[in-house]
Every structure is written in structure tokens, then in C-alpha cells.
Amino acid sequence: MTGEQRMDRQVADYDAPVRGDPITGERYYAKRWADAEWDKVWTRVWHIGGMAADLIEPGDFLTHHIGRESVVMLKQEDGSVRAFYNACLHRGYRLAWTEIGGAPQLVCGYHGWRYNPDGMLAHVQDPEDFAGGSPCGKHRLTEIACEVWGGFVWFNMDKDAGPLRAWLGEKVASHLEQWRMDRMTRVYAVVSDVPCNWKIIRDNFNESYHLPTLHPQISTVINDDHTDCVFHIHARTGHNMMRMKGLQPSARYDTRNKLDIPLAQALEYWGLDPADYRDTAMDARDAIIRRKRAVGAAKGYAHYAAMGDEEIVDYFHFTLWPNITFTMWPDGAQVLRSEPHPTDPERCLFDHWFIAHPIGDSDVVIGPNGPTPFEQVDREHIVFGEKTLGDVADQDLSVAIGQQQGLHSRGFRGGILANQEKRVQFFHEKLNDVCGIHD
Incomplete structure (x- = not known):
């Protein structure tokens, strides 16, 4: 990847240049990297x-x-x-x-x-x-x-830490505030010691290239075609954002206009006839936006009043430098965090939380694991592999062990990235600069 290449549907202000630094395997297991990250990253963010x-x-x-x-x-x-x-x-x-x-x-x-x-x-x-x-x-x-x-x-x-909002950046902070997370309740929270370096999880959340392989089930209701996604890189802060269209099938397949069950159920829920979209499933998203605006408040979705049309139907994936991801649903948010293991660079602590708005007088909300009781929960520590971290998170982590092993190989030469993976490249180049290590 060169600095001249651009991400799809990108505006210049959010398309920071990259150098093409090799993403070495050593950074995922060497003590010198773990020590530099502690001194230069973790104690300063x-x-x-x-x-x-x-x-x-x-x-x-x-x-x-x-x-x-x-x-x-x-x-x-x-x-x-x-x-x-x-x-x-x-x-x-x-x-x-x-x-x-x-x-x-x-x-x-x-x-x-x-x-x-x-x-x-x-x-x-x-x-x-x-x-x-x-x-x-x-x-x-x-x-x-x-x-x-x-x-x-x-x-x-950091003794010289600036204000949190300055670290977030005004554009990111004000955008996230549309979802009113301060009014949400944490209804799901698990954490596990995972056998991979924390950056493997970061790389995964910095790209959507893996979605067709690891998460094929979402293709009927979330448009994962990279040419229909929007990507932002905030060069000053190191944060980034990806938006995928929700309630719309993936445009990468010839069957994109075929209506499948999850989208049909969404149409019915919002008072629309699925038969009208049997062969025009790509149009369902705009129709649902109109219905959400018309009847959302009456159905218990008062929080939509503070949100834009894209925000009430699409999925926004904010990754904050270096290790916190907010995946924003129309009615809630996932918190996906990887932190360093205290002693072993080849392990990390992975958190998966879901926070949600109450919907009318319902005692459940729809979360990453389906219907979830709407009640505040404490953080649950689980043993990796013995209990789910969430269906999609389990799929993401299913490749972590194999990747951790493969990154030790002399055959790995630093990665060959697609243009849509530019956020991965930017993340590692910022890490190189912050840690002062350039291999």
C-alpha cells in the first residue's frame, strides 16, 4: 500500500497518507515491543x-x-x-x-x-x-x-494528560454523543484472558475485509461491500471510523436484491409489507428510515430524535487509539476492548460489553447475542473457550490463536494489505512512531 492509494468513498480530510511500513511479526510477541508500548502508549492514553x-x-x-x-x-x-x-x-x-x-x-x-x-x-x-x-x-x-x-x-x-475531549477530538466526541451513551444501561459484559497479542484484535477491528469469511450470516441484513462503506482516519488523534449500511443486504453478491428472513422481520416490525420488497431488498433501508422517523417515538425509540438518518439504521464502528472500539447500533453500542496481559506479550485481556437504551416498557433489548434482559450487569470474567464472548466475537477470536502462531513464521514478511485495510496500516505506523521502533 502506498500513500497515494485511497480508501473507498473517502474524503481527503479523513484519508491520512501512509508510508507502507512492514507490519513485522515480532511486534506481536517480542518483549521489547511490550515494554515500549507500556512506556509510550498505555501510560499516556x-x-x-x-x-x-x-x-x-x-x-x-x-x-x-x-x-x-x-x-x-x-x-x-x-x-x-x-x-x-x-x-x-x-x-x-x-x-x-x-x-x-x-x-x-x-x-x-x-x-x-x-x-x-x-x-x-x-x-x-x-x-x-x-x-x-x-x-x-x-x-x-x-x-x-x-x-x-x-x-x-x-x-x-500521564502526568501531563490533556482533557479527555481533546484526546477524543471534537468530531469524534460530538458524533458519538448522538447515541446518548450516558443514558444507556450495560446489559452484557464479559472479559477473558485470550491467547493472542492485543494488536491482533485491534487489526481485526480496523478492517472489514474479514466479514464475508468470518461473519457470512450478516450479509443479508448489513451491507459489507467495501465500496458501499465509508472510512475515516483522524490523523491527529489516531482514531478511525467505518460505517456500514444496516438493514440492507450486501452489495457484493448477485443475490443482493433477494429478501431474506431477518430483513423481512425488520420490515414487519416497522409496519411495512415484506412482499413489497421481495425483489427490491436494497430499497428496504430507506423505507425503514422513513418509518422510524414517523413512528419511532410512539414505539419507544425516543432517542432517535437526537440522531441523523444514517445513525438510526446503520452501524458505525469507531476505533479509538489505541485499543477501544465502539460499534454503534441504532439502539445501543458494543464496547470491544483489548488490553495487554501483565506479563505475557502473547496474551491479552478482551472485553465485550453491550450497552442499550430501554425500548418502551419492554424488559428485553436486541443485542449481539439476540434478545437480552434489560437489566444492569457487572463485568463477568470467563475462561476463554468455555463460555461465549458473543457470537460474532467468538468468530473473530476463532482465528486469533492461528494468527499468533503464524506471526512467528519466517515466511511472514510483513503483510500484503488491500486498500480497504488502510486503517490497519495507519495504526501500525502510528505505533511505530509513538514507540520509536522502525524495523
């Missing part, structure tokens, strides 16, 4: 720490572990949230041990030191036995940047 809805009262907390680090985020008396490294100032013992919890103070289980929600040391054993008198009121847990946006609590370990 914004991370999702959890759901803001889980913090209700002062002292409620969330914890999130990334690499060997742990962060605790606490609700304050004024309603704000502050984040601190999850380590006692005395001897380094971890303070919070659950992902979601709450108490008037954080209490160290080793020597009983206590901290207020603002991080201030409030109690120690034998306070008179310290040089200079009691350390209480003089020391605070080490604080890091923390913000609430989109219904999530975010943190950043």
Missing part, C-alpha cells in the same frame, strides 16, 4: 475504568487493572469522580479488591490505614510513633487524571 452508573453514593468506587497497574476511581461528596493508584502509601498493599464497591473510607487490609474518598490519609495505627507526628492529613494517595463522559469513567496515567 485515556482508558475506560468502568460505568459511571455504578457510582451512586460518596465513597462508591470502581477499580480497573491494566498491565501490572491498578487504579481506583471514587465518587466524591460533590458528585465528581477522582482516580488514584490503587496502592497504600505505607507499604504498597493494594487497597480495593473488587471491581465495584463502596465504603466511607478505603481501608488497607495489611495495617489498617484508612483513606477518605478524596485520597487523604485519615487514620493510621499508632500515629504517635511516626517522626514528625501523625501522618494523617498530610499525605494523599497518588492521583491521576479522571473524567466522566459517555456514561463511562475514564482515567489517564
Whole structure:
């Protein structure tokens, strides 16, 4: 791929040039890459720490572990949230041990030191036995940047971190806000230790080239033809976006105008006669948009009022640098995140969440696994291969082990990418530049 090649249906402002750097296999397993990524990437970007809805009262907390680090985020008396490294100032013992919890103070289980929600040391054993008198009121847990946006609590370990919105970029932030994620509820959340480097999952979410092979079931209701997709690369931030038309068959097949069951069911749901589209299935999308505008609010889809026509029917796939993907459905959003394993570059932690709007008085929503109870859930840790990570996610990860093995091969020479995979190329070139490694 050369810098002159362009992505399909692309505007110049979002078509950042690429150099064609080789995407070496070593970056997926070498310690030098893992070390550089920790120093230059993970400690300098914004991370999702959890759901803001889980913090209700002062002292409620969330914890999130990334690499060997742990962060605790606490609700304050004024309603704000502050984040601190999850380590006692005395001897380094971890303070919070659950992902979601709450108490008037954080209490160290080793020597009983206590901290207020603002991080201030409030109690120690034998306070008179310290040089200079009691350390209480003089020391605070080490604080890091923390913000609430989109219904999530975010943190950043960089001492010089800029505002979250500046990191998101105004175009990405304002576009994502159309879906009103802050009003959604997390109804599905699983995480697993997966036997592949975190970047294998990133590569997968940075292209749609794999859809016909790994996800053939979507072709009757999502148009995966790359010439009908829209791709954006935001060069300054490193984020990118792909839009695929929803409620429209794939244009890559001769059968594209044949009406299949999922699309017929959608037409019926929105009060349209599938018989009218038996041989014109490609036209169903526009008809459903009109019906959603006409009767959406009455059917319980009030959130459509804040969204554009494309947003209420299509699938927008935002990948935030370096490792968070939001796949935006008309009525919800998937959060797909890969994070580094604490010690093994050939493993990672993969999160799959689904957050959704309530639909009228229904007690279910349609998610990546079909009908899903509309109730707030905690994050569930599962063993890879023993329980599903979601039907489509399982398909994505079905190739991860084989790819991790193949990237060790001397026969792999750096990849031969299609033009529609330009976001993969851009991701790795940015990683090269940020880590200061150019092979």
C-alpha cells in the first residue's frame, strides 16, 4: 500500500497518507515491543475504568487493572469522580479488591490505614510513633487524571494528560454523543484472558475485509461491500471510523436484491409489507428510515430524535487509539476492548460489553447475542473457550490463536494489505512512531 492509494468513498480530510511500513511479526510477541508500548502508549492514553452508573453514593468506587497497574476511581461528596493508584502509601498493599464497591473510607487490609474518598490519609495505627507526628492529613494517595463522559469513567496515567475531549477530538466526541451513551444501561459484559497479542484484535477491528469469511450470516441484513462503506482516519488523534449500511443486504453478491428472513422481520416490525420488497431488498433501508422517523417515538425509540438518518439504521464502528472500539447500533453500542496481559506479550485481556437504551416498557433489548434482559450487569470474567464472548466475537477470536502462531513464521514478511485495510496500516505506523521502533 502506498500513500497515494485511497480508501473507498473517502474524503481527503479523513484519508491520512501512509508510508507502507512492514507490519513485522515480532511486534506481536517480542518483549521489547511490550515494554515500549507500556512506556509510550498505555501510560499516556485515556482508558475506560468502568460505568459511571455504578457510582451512586460518596465513597462508591470502581477499580480497573491494566498491565501490572491498578487504579481506583471514587465518587466524591460533590458528585465528581477522582482516580488514584490503587496502592497504600505505607507499604504498597493494594487497597480495593473488587471491581465495584463502596465504603466511607478505603481501608488497607495489611495495617489498617484508612483513606477518605478524596485520597487523604485519615487514620493510621499508632500515629504517635511516626517522626514528625501523625501522618494523617498530610499525605494523599497518588492521583491521576479522571473524567466522566459517555456514561463511562475514564482515567489517564500521564502526568501531563490533556482533557479527555481533546484526546477524543471534537468530531469524534460530538458524533458519538448522538447515541446518548450516558443514558444507556450495560446489559452484557464479559472479559477473558485470550491467547493472542492485543494488536491482533485491534487489526481485526480496523478492517472489514474479514466479514464475508468470518461473519457470512450478516450479509443479508448489513451491507459489507467495501465500496458501499465509508472510512475515516483522524490523523491527529489516531482514531478511525467505518460505517456500514444496516438493514440492507450486501452489495457484493448477485443475490443482493433477494429478501431474506431477518430483513423481512425488520420490515414487519416497522409496519411495512415484506412482499413489497421481495425483489427490491436494497430499497428496504430507506423505507425503514422513513418509518422510524414517523413512528419511532410512539414505539419507544425516543432517542432517535437526537440522531441523523444514517445513525438510526446503520452501524458505525469507531476505533479509538489505541485499543477501544465502539460499534454503534441504532439502539445501543458494543464496547470491544483489548488490553495487554501483565506479563505475557502473547496474551491479552478482551472485553465485550453491550450497552442499550430501554425500548418502551419492554424488559428485553436486541443485542449481539439476540434478545437480552434489560437489566444492569457487572463485568463477568470467563475462561476463554468455555463460555461465549458473543457470537460474532467468538468468530473473530476463532482465528486469533492461528494468527499468533503464524506471526512467528519466517515466511511472514510483513503483510500484503488491500486498500480497504488502510486503517490497519495507519495504526501500525502510528505505533511505530509513538514507540520509536522502525524495523
